[in-house]
Amino acid sequence: QDLSYKDRHWHETCFHCFQCKNSLVDKPFAAKEEHLLCTDCYSNEYSSKCNECKKTIMPGTRKMEYKGNSWHETCFICYRCQQPIGTKSFIPKDNQNFCVPCYEKQFAMQCVQCKKAITTGGVTYREQPWHKECFVCTGCKKQLSGQRFTSRDEFAYCLSCFCNLYAKKCAGCTNPISGLGGTKYISFEERQWHNDCFNCKKCSLSLVGRGFLTERDDILCPECGKDI
Structure with a gap:
């Protein structure tokens, strides 16, 4: 019987595996560099080995691959629950x-x-972990991650809510004085002013670092107040 493969011919008795010499007549085989190999020899020599069971992953069977390692599909399992991971x-x-x-x-x-578990990202506040979407202002509920914020009684607030709720009001412009980030302000007899608002009521001269007089709720420079 004449056996042929890719324009090459063999006697029936010569058509055998290059390594183990077993006959390949009517059996599946593979070719490697001009040599014919039975599937067992080919698998042992060239097929991937399972990273778990260390056995050969036979050609045609499904395998899982990750970072250069290979597994039988049934061997690629979760270390904890031992269930197949699959795809x-x-x-x-x-x-x-x-x-x-x-x-x-x-x-x-x-x-x-x-x-719930934090799988990616997250923030730490007072040495405790938070999801970014859970770490929000106590007042307006906006996310605080990546924003400037402060706290009161262990509750976190955005600067806007904190100022509106707790900051003292400027006697000049009536806006909150946050005192955060090095904000400078003047305090006198239970009243506070932003530095930029601490001006003479009449001539608007800045009184920061200067002497001043008071007339009811107003502050005056010595020149404007000399006739009081």
Whole structure:
């Protein structure tokens, strides 16, 4: 019987595996560099090895690959629950793979507000972890992540809400004086002014660092107040 493959011909007795010499007649085989190999020899020599069971991953069978490693589909399992990961999302840690629910249960921090796992990002406030979307102003509920904020009685506030709720009002412009970020202000007899608002009522001369007089609720420079 004449056997042929890609314009090459063999006697039936010569058509055998290059390595183990077993006959390839009526059997599947593979070619490598002009040599014919039975599937067992080809797999042992050239096929991937499973990173878990260390056995050969046979050609034609489904395999999972990640960062240069290969697994049988049935060997690619979550280290914690031992269930196949398949095409689902997973998280590697310490040379082991975890499905997302198991990773969250075992490793992820829990948000102090909603008690759910923080898988990406997050912020730390008073040494406690928060989701970015959970770390919001106590007043207006806007996210504080990446914004300037302050606190009162352990509650966090954006600057706008804090000023409206707690800051003293300027006797000149009546707007809040935050006192945050190095804001300078003048205080006199239970009244406060922004530095820019501490001016003579009549001539508008800045009285910061100068002597001044008072007339009822007004402040005056010595020149304007000399006739009082």
